[in-house]
Amino acid sequence: MKTTTADLALGAAERLYGVSDFYDAESLLTDDERRVLARLRDFLERDAKPLLAGYWERGEFPEQLTEPLIHLNLMEPAELTVHGPARGIYQGFRIFELARTDASLATWYTAQAGLFRTTIRVGASPRQQQEWMPRVLDFSLKGVFSLTEPESGSDIAGGLSTTARQEGDSWVLDGAKRWIGGASTADVLAVFARDAADGQVKAFLVDCQAPGVSLEKISGKTSLRMMQNAHITLDGVRVPEAMRLHNVNSFKDVAAMLRAMRSDVAWIATGMQAGAFEAALAYVNERRQFGRSLGSFQLVQEKLARMLGNLTASLSLVVRLTEQQERGIYRDQDSALAKMQTSLHMRQTVALAREVVGGNGITLDTGVARFHADAEAVYSYEGTHDINALIIGRALTGESAFTR
Incomplete structure (x- = not known):
């Protein structure tokens, strides 16, 4: 019996991520969290996606998306604050959803919801936090x-x-x-x-x-x-x-911020893999060559399997890291490992996506070209591969190999 994409994504109507979340990490979300993320997805699909290629090519940011994104109240949604602050798993999937759509949108949002919020949470005194944090959450202080x-x-x-x-x-x-x-x-x-x-x-x-x-x-x-x-x-x-x-x-206090921030970038790198993989999968199932669907060729299927393997490994890694951080465990080597490994997977995944889409993979029509190009920035920021590797190596050996 032939297996189709629809078969693989059984239950996708009830799940947000379908085939991209092969091991169903989404099941860790509550129903309320999934509803908030579905609201975000509706906005991104309806209002954001049609604009991305044009703004990317012009090198401009679609400012008309910022106020609607802010009004979605994603940092501490009302549905979730009844029982306390939004959980880390929800926050990770919020980043994942944004990055699955576009890396710049994810970077713009996490600049406030991740980097700046963490700066205030870690660096401000209790009195300063009392004054500033509500304004950070509602974006009245950007x-x-x-x-x-x-x-x-x-x-x-x-x-x-x-x-x-x-x-x-x-x-x-x-x-x-x-x-x-x-x-x-x-x-x-x-x-x-x-x-x-x-x-x-x-x-x-x-x-x-x-x-x-x-x-x-x-x-x-x-x-x-x-x-x-x-x-x-x-x-x-x-x-x-x-x-x-x-x-x-x-600088030790700055390092404490970076320790938390790198996990956000690992979620971005993971979400970008999902976006590139989904775009490539849709393309090869529609595109025909030699009288057959591209998705029916062995070499294409092997590349799709590698992409899904990279994505699944990355999602498992960031979910586990987030669970650790929710328990109060923040270690330099943990966030460094997540950033390093998800970025490596991302780089390979977007390259494979561009490869299976062929010549059309260098145009902005499918979204693959955006993910392929944007991955290079994400690979470097919040700690390059080499720097994160040295942080991990120091934890493993007790010896610092950083140049003095």
């Missing part, structure tokens, strides 16, 4: 994580050169930040700078409109073209002491 610099990416721990000098009840910041996604639409920048007095890293919420702050769009990108990344210059920018994040007093 912020971005501003750590990377023009000359320091992987070596930011030792190479961070933006300076902070205290003068009375305020601080003066000088330096530059680069590759800061979403800065052009943010209200504040979470800027990390080295205190001139003690050499330790501090963090500040800097008003984007403050004197001395200038933002320049980074153009000429071949990956994450929709995402607006900025080069930021800080020239004698004054920041009140009240806007310093009081729980950030060394």
